[in-house]
Amino acid sequence: MNDPFDFSDDYLEPAQPAPVQGPPSYVETLNPEQRMAVEETDGPVLVLAGAGTGKTRVLTTRLAYIMDHGLAYAGEIMAVTFTNKAAAEMKERVAALLGRPVEGWWLGTFHALAARMVRAHAEVVGLTSNFTIIDTDDQIRLLKQIMEAEFIDEKKNPARNLMGVIQRWKDRGLTPEKVSPGEGAAYADGAAVRIYKIYQERLRLNNACDFGDLLLHVLTIFAEQPQILEQYQRRFRYVLVDEYQDTNVSQYLWLRLLAKQHRNICCVGDDDQSIYSWRGAEVANILKFEKDFPGAKVIRLERNYRSTAHILGAASGLISYNEDRLGKTLQPQSKDDAIKVRVESLWDGESEARFVGDEIEALQAKGESLNEMAILVRAGFQTREFEERMITLGLPYKVVGGLRFYEREEIRDAIAYLRVVNQPNDSLALERIINKPSRGFGPKTKGLQTLLEYARKSQISLYSAAMTLVDTDELSPKARTSLRDLLAQFELWRSLKDGLDVDDLVGQILDESGYMDWRIAETKKQKDMKAQGRVDNLKELVSGLKEFESLNEFLEHVSLVMEVQDRADDAKVTIMTLHAAKGLEFDNVFLPGWEEGTFPNQRALDESGNSALEEERRLGYVGITRARKRSIISYALRRRVFGQYNDMLPSRFVSELPEPHIETGGETGTPSGDYGGGNYGYSKFGDNPQRFTYRGKSENRPQKLVTIDAFDVTVSEAPDGGFRKGDHVRHGKFGSGVVLNVDGNKLDIAFASGGRKKVIDSFVEKI
């Protein structure tokens, strides 16, 4: 990374090799569009680079070309990326093309380059050049303090939400003064702008700023001191931007200002892969590029070197339903068109995981490497069921972005408690949790040393040592008492072990030991994401235990899991979110959970309507196009019931799919509605409202029986002889169901709970 304190203008010294005459060899291997994108160095250029069309190659070649041809010195070039990883890759690849490292250019992330500028002119915004950049935790903490002092009810307006509002304002280049009164009034009863203002003042007093400020401050500096802006405008002969579709308004304004003098701005991106609107990205930036930069050349890279024709066809089909797009069609270069994109309907999440697992094994048997397989999900919690399946099958896997479940600290702690209950002499486990929560036996305390030493000398387990020493005065009175309590608890739990269900037992252990409370307290104290997830993970562990007959069986399972995972350096299946998968590629990609509510995500749809649906489609497009050979989409017909409530049994642990429970009752005229401590559901759609109970656990949830004309439903995989018993079907209003009986054209269908809206019709079926 560039030294932020290096403001030297050394770029004026032409310490560069002589310009190359004629096109360098690395240009000649490009296809015509790519070459145009490299050689078009006069005026604004928008390169619309579809998935797999050689975007990075164009970017890096263009930079090398500019320098090789002496069009600019390194110091006159600015190249902006979103991630440090992308910046590092660019640096390396340009050096490789040029055959020498490049010094003195402005290559880095938006934030790094903006920080460099703010540091150079910090006094303009009331800071000194050594200001601190604070992280999310600090932001929230500061905001909380302010809210408290300003008597804002944290219950009604959580600091996190308000922080989000302020951040979105910053993304749009709005200082507190610039927020429109109407918008300001919309949040926290109109207090948001006031809080924002105080927040900014407090940051300034601390000589600090947050990430959003880096861009915002540069804009302020440029506005207040135009001569500073001019200096940069003169300097940057060429501006290059990666992932332009992900820029927010601040970043856009910044780029526009900087490129004003020489107008040599080249933005590379793909409007069809804009998936970060929720953190301020504006697809509109790329859509209106030609308007913002008059005379701009738009170059489309549509030759796709990655995927088969089928994959590109499916992806294009899906994305073509979006209205807000510039439009381009990927042209397959691959000759391999043997395999179609597969869309598979399963009954529930568990069978879906089983399906994916079986397919992976089948592909592996065909000689496909696990390294070339990925399972891409919409949301992080979905990774669990696939993890569980991989474990059962003994397939090595890795979860990108987050530790694997059983490796997480809190889960290992909980398991350590169980190991001690099961087997008191498991000294490692006892040592792990003896001070969690704090019992006066921290790692370096006298108490723990005494115990360990005694155990070692007497050649007995830590637990036995503890049993002996609590009756002596070797330990401090306080430590002795807490240890005695703990030992008593372990005895109690051990006595309960065989009488209780595993999940109840573990719930009790986590409660009585104080471990859960300890973690909850930590959650409240430090609001960081990791601590937040811990309590949820523990609850999930407990609910997941229902499938185990005994504590022993569970511990056996865990140790087997650990063993599978311990095989290092093996080929592994990758499990991650669609967002994390952007920019990556695999031979075989699984895309599970393509059912309404999950993907496209219901909440996004509720919040942002059609524009959210378009973004969900783009996510789907990103997903499908990750694959070189196979994209395998699947969806569960029966709606999943994932942990909206943490103690609810997630469907992946339901050992056996319950038979559809049909309730034909509900004579005409039966009152319908909501009933005693639960809700009676009723069919909102049929002519004769069907009554059905709608309470209790998911596995007891009944289905809804409806007789429907066969012409009104679609079947996922059309059988030859018409509809058969057991076919999975979809209906526009009722959602998904299974055929129970066929009578001519009339079908008796059990639909999954509730009436589902028909988003899938605008999504999956468009492939």
Add this chain to the structure above:
DNA sequence: ATGCCTTCGGTTTTT
């Protein structure tokens, strides 16, 4: 047995 009202929780993440 029936119904109204309230509360709670719910995606994606880099800098």
Add this chain to the structure above:
DNA sequence: CCGAAGGCAT
């Protein structure tokens, strides 16, 4: 915005 579930009244 919506669904699940708890409280409470009748």
